[in-house]
Amino acid sequence: MNRKYRKTLIAGNWKMNKTPSETKEFMTAFKGMLPKGRWCDIALCVPAVCIPAAVRVMRETRVGIGAENCNANPSGAYTGEIATNMLVDAGCKYVIIGHSERRAMGETDADVNAKVHAALNAGLIPIMCCGESLEQRELGVTNEWIAMQIKAGLTGVPEEKIRKVVIAYEPIWAIGTGKTATPEQAEEVCESIRTVIRKLYGSKNARATTILYGGSMNDKNAYELLAQPDIDGGLIGGASLVPEKFLTIIEAANQPTL
Numbered sequence: 001m002n003r004k005y006r007k008t009l010i011a012g013n014w015k016m017n018k019t020p021s022e023t024k025e026f027m028t029a030f031k032g033m034l035p036k037g038r039w040c041d042i043a044l045c046v047p048a049v050c051i052p053a054a055v056r057v058m059r060e061t062r063v064g065i066g067a068e069n070c071n072a073n074p075s076g077a078y079t080g081e082i083a084t085n086m087l088v089d090a091g092c093k094y095v096i097i098g099h100s101e102r103r104a105m106g107e108t109d110a111d112v113n114a115k116v117h118a119a120l121n122a123g124l125i126p127i128m129c130c131g132e133s134l135e136q137r138e139l140g141v142t143n144e145w146i147a148m149q150i151k152a153g154l155t156g157v158p159e160e161k162i163r164k165v166v167i168a169y170e171p172i173w174a175i176g177t178g179k180t181a182t183p184e185q186a187e188e189v190c191e192s193i194r195t196v197i198r199k200l201y202g203s204k205n206a207r208a209t210t211i212l213y214g215g216s217m218n219d220k221n222a223y224e225l226l227a228q229p230d231i232d233g234g235l236i237g238g239a240s241l242v243p244e245k246f247l248t249i250i251e252a253a254n255q256p257t258l
């Protein structure tokens with residue numbers, strides 16, 4: 001982390017877990033635990049039907065609610081889809097875009113790029129995900145692959161909007177597997193992402209961009225991961241479903257030495 005130049009963000013990704021009633025229960029418990037004082041930014045990205053319950057409980061707290069996906073079109077005949085202005089109206093601040101689980105369902109880099117534009121135009125903070133497979137890592141093409149995903153995802157995003165984008169590096173082999181990247185592995189890729197941003201948007205913007213690590217980050221390993229200079233927070237799946245665990249990760253992001 002580097003709090004001097006950029007925001008630290010701890011974001012939960014609930015995926016397809018919890019009902020609206022369970023959301024209310026979680027949020028009520030979590031709200032009661034939130035410490036007072038200065039803390040990092042906190043986001044909880046929840047299933048679409050849980051957004052109203054989450055927003056209601058977290059009103060007037062520093063926890064921003066987010067969605068896990070959006071459609072790039074403003075409105076129209078897209079059965080089952082949700083537009084960015086609907087998310088804003090429902091009280092969302094964030095939206096996860098291009099998660100590897102959605103890419104596995106057919107989402108392309110062009111889709112990701114269109115969704116990033118739609119999110120930014122609506123005033124949402126896109127959390128744009130990238131990550132390599134185990135095969136790509138073993139082939140030694142991780143940095144090239146990630147650079148391609150970042151460049152494709154950010155195509156046409158103007159300089160004045162880049163600081164609104166959060167990037168999440170999530171190695172696919174580490175997601176939900178309990179197999180975390182080592183702090184060194186995660187740092188190496190997050191640093192290379194910052195280099196890509198520097199080439200595209202200059203050093204001031206690169207320095208100000210928040211880059212998260214995700215993939216089996218939990219209450220046990222968060223401290224070490226967050227101690228890396230280019231890891232500005234986490235995108236947390238499993239461990240964000242338990243208020244105590246999620247809070248411990250937030251506390252790790254507040255470590256005094258950084």
Ligand code: PGA
Pocket residue numbers: 013170174175176177178214215216217235236237238239
């Ligand atoms: P995990 O998920 O923490 O359960 O590995 C992370 C993610 O997919 O965002």
